[in-house]
Amino acid sequence: MDESALLQRARAGDAMAFEELVAPHRAALHAHCYRMLASAHDADDALQEALIGAWRGMGGFEGRSSLRGWLYRIATNAALRVGARRPARQLSLDVGPACTDPYALGDPLEGPVWVEPYTGGRVDALSADPATAYEARETVELAFVAALQHLPASQRAVLLLREVVTFSASEAAETLGLSVAAVNSQLQRARATLARRLPDRSQQAVRAELGTEAERRLVADLVAAWEAQDVGAFVALLAEDVRLSMPPLPAWFDGAASVRAFVTRMLQTPWRLRVTSANAQPALVCWQGSADGATYAPGALTVLTLDGARISALTCFLPPLAEDVLARTDEFGTVGGS
Incomplete structure (x- = not known):
């Protein structure tokens, strides 16, 4: 069934049609939330919140923008809300200086403070489209995800929307409630920070x-x-x-x-x-x-x-x-x- 027919059914309250509409986007949306939050578990929470919001708002979706863009707007804001309830995540190298005693490892730091791994099955789900698979894999690498966490949440969202999701500046501005000038300024600062923190090659x-x-x-x-x-x-x-x-x-x-x-x-x-x-x-x-x-x-x-x-x-x-x-x-x- 084509997307327009599924949209019509979903707007009328057909949950199965909604699931069929969302299914092709689910893996990419989860990866987007993971990049924002550096945690697969937090990404689960953000995506669930986003999909509940999308289902509740489906009746008002008139198709003036693409379904993909609409879902990314909802998921981005859901991830920002989840992230606001969590501390910034980090790798061990961000915590303190290198250790010199192999027998003095310190006590575990508990709580949601660590960048978490993104398992192979989730990454494989991003590789269905060969045209975008390489970039999708680059943007879940540990160094990239860890570097993102050094950005303020708004800068992180701007950079991901503009350079990974490929939103225009105006689409990113609408998603985040910012002006186009603010989006462009935040993107410039985010790029500068990542340039200092990322290796030369992916x-x-x-x-x-x-x-x-x-x-x-x-x-x-x-x-x-x-x-x-x-x-x-x-x-x-x-x-x-x-x-x-x-x-x-x-x-x-x-x-x-x-x-x-x-x-x-x-x-x-x-x-x-x-x-x-x-x-x-x-x-x-x-x-x-x-x-x-x-x-x-x-x-x-x-x-x-x-x-x-x-x-x-x-x-x-x-x-x-x-x-x-x-x-x-x-x-x-x-x-x-x-």
Whole structure:
């Protein structure tokens, strides 16, 4: 059934027609809320609020703008409301200086304060359209999402609406209740902030240059070294300026020597790993074993950042931040939706 017929039915109160109208936009709207909020769980709340609002307002939607644009306006404002009730989210590197003692990791910082991972299944849902898949994946990378959180909420919304959703300045202004001049000013400031915080190249560009087979070998070599408890082989795969962090622990380690000291401690117990993806980057689901290797428990979802043929960052999301992945993973099994 075409969109106009579905719109007519939805405006008349047909819930099934509404769901059919919204379905093609749901994954992209969720990713938009995730970029705004840096949390898949908060994005769930924002999207639910947005869709309830859209259903209630469907009778008044006259089609003067596109359905996509209308839904993004509602979702953006829902995300702004949800975000206003939460503290700004961050990565470990934003919390304090690098740690120098591998045995002094600090107490977990509890509450909704951490950037959360965006699992592979959600990212895959954004790749249905090859024309937009590359950009969609770039804009859920960890570095991009984390950098966005350093913007005031209004600047974040302006930048995403203009440069990811591709709204015009007037459409963004209408969505946010701003003037076009204010939108243009906020966009300029947001771009300047991101330019200072983002790496020169996206992970999608790095991965494309490295190639699928070379990336597969790099990740496989890391898994082999990790499971063999081989510190030397592990560290040989890292860039000299590598960083390792473990949210919700505040501790993070800067540089190959510092990371080596921590990995030496980490590999005193056995591990088992499975390859997956998160934030459009390679990732590992990690189980930590008892000293004798008799039992294993969920340990982390580790998102890898690549720099050429080396690993430049390991962001190890410990429970509860990785619970949504670990809960869907049987011991040593595959990750659902990865």
